[in-house]
Amino acid sequence: xxxxxxxxxxxxxxxxxxxPVLLRYLPKKPVDYALQxxxxxxxxxxxxxxxxxxxxxxxxxxxxxxxxxADLIEIIVISDESEDQTDAIVAQxxxxxxxxxxxxxxxxxxxxxxxxxxxxxxxxxIIVFSDANSHYQxxxxxxxxxxxxxxxxxxxxxxxxxxxxxxxxxxxxxxxxMKYENHLRRLEAQVCSVVGVDGGIDAVRKALYQPMxxxxxxxxxxxxxxxxxxxxxxxxxxxxxxxxxxxxxxSEFRMRVRVSLRAFWAMWDMKHLFNPFNYGLFSLQLFxxxxxxxxxxxxxxxxxxxxxxxxxxxxxxxxxxxxxILFYGAAAFVSLNDGTKNRWLALANYFCLINxxxxxxxxxxxxxxxxxxxxxxxx
Numbered sequence: 001x002x003x004x005x006x007x008x009x010x011x012x013x014x015x016x017x018x019x020p021v022l023l024r025y026l027p028k029k030p031v032d033y034a035l036q037x038x039x040x041x042x043x044x045x046x047x048x049x050x051x052x053x054x055x056x057x058x059x060x061x062x063x064x065x066x067x068x069x070a071d072l073i074e075i076i077v078i079s080d081e082s083e084d085q086t087d088a089i090v091a092q093x094x095x096x097x098x099x100x101x102x103x104x105x106x107x108x109x110x111x112x113x114x115x116x117x118x119x120x121x122x123x124x125x126i127i128v129f130s131d132a133n134s135h136y137q138x139x140x141x142x143x144x145x146x147x148x149x150x151x152x153x154x155x156x157x158x159x160x161x162x163x164x165x166x167x168x169x170x171x172x173x174x175x176x177x178m179k180y181e182n183h184l185r186r187l188e189a190q191v192c193s194v195v196g197v198d199g200g201i202d203a204v205r206k207a208l209y210q211p212m213x214x215x216x217x218x219x220x221x222x223x224x225x226x227x228x229x230x231x232x233x234x235x236x237x238x239x240x241x242x243x244x245x246x247x248x249x250x251s252e253f254r255m256r257v258r259v260s261l262r263a264f265w266a267m268w269d270m271k272h273l274f275n276p277f278n279y280g281l282f283s284l285q286l287f288x289x290x291x292x293x294x295x296x297x298x299x300x301x302x303x304x305x306x307x308x309x310x311x312x313x314x315x316x317x318x319x320x321x322x323x324x325i326l327f328y329g330a331a332a333f334v335s336l337n338d339g340t341k342n343r344w345l346a347l348a349n350y351f352c353l354i355n356x357x358x359x360x361x362x363x364x365x366x367x368x369x370x371x372x373x374x375x376x377x378x379x
Contacts, residue, residue: 008303019288023187035149044124048111052132053085068141081108116211134200143239144203154231157197158239185235193233195289201241215370217262224270260361297359
């Protein structure tokens with residue numbers, strides 16, 4: 001039982017701390033961000049939307065006012081059979097600006113199908129993916145596109161920063177989690193390719209886009225498809241997206257379950273990428289960053305149970321068991337009291353939330369459940 005405890009603890013340490021350290025010592029293949037485009041390419045911004053009447057106008061305006069040359073940007077909003085005024089708002093803007101176009105997907109088939117539907121109508125050489133509530137900094141598209149000056153780059157993801165004016169627990173937890181994820185992306189981009197991207201601010205060469213199944217998570221599967229085509233997925237830290245975090249744990253939890261379930265299916269569909277003989281270091285990155293991370297609830301649970309069973313073996317095991325109880329107790333306390341302004345407690349709560357969500361998603365995956373219809377991030 002002691003062996004099980006130590007194996008579980010060491011695996012958890014590797015997942016969250018050992019892997020980032022390993023990335024620092026792996027051979028580097030840096031991207032040349034200093035390269036400049038000889039000629040600026042045309043850009044199409046795709047914005048999937050479902051019942052986004054409150055935010056869609058501001059999001060379109062945000063893209064229209066980017067520093068990138070206006071005559072080289074077009075915006076396509078894919079309405080997934082919206083039932084509110086989303087279509088009317090977009091149509092009104094399109095009537096006044098020929099750079100904006102509305103595509104209505106009927107019947108409702110989800111985000112991934114919407115992207116597949118829009119691609120043949122996109123005129124851009126570079127496709128930028130934006131959420132309906134994603135607000136870019138004014139030079140974000142310029143920064144994303146500049147990365148494609150390197151011919152080895154096929155996909156670029158920007159930096160998401162969660163905005164949390166009220167200091168709620170999920171916002172603080174999300175913010176800390178995203179800082180950690182962005183740090184990993186920075187390291188991964190120096191070694192091979194970034195494994196996970198932010199669907200609200202990323203871009204791909206149109207020539208590399210491959211249609212996806214309706215149930216596949218585009219933020220995960222499309223970058224993997226780019227890797228299979230021999231191109232790199234890189235991280236552009238200067239392309240910034242400000243997005244409001246969710247205001248309650250229930251909404252965040254439901255979203256995390258959906259994302260985790262679709263990630264499990266994505267890894268299953270793209271399981272050939274785990275072959276290190278064909279994909280080298282990227283296989284290690286995918287295994288460490290995604291598969292082990294989504295399954296981290298298993299060693300976490302085993303570490304807790306095995307620790308409880310060996311407390312009679314000495315004070316050290318008693319101490320570590322008390323630490324675990326205090327950690328999980330603090331996370332539960334935050335949830336029961338609907339938040340905290342202490343960022344460390346918030347992080348503990350969010351850590352537990354995403355791992356419980358992954359566990360529930362894994363159960364759904366084992367039961368072969370799938371999610372096709374896309375829903376806004378509010379849950």
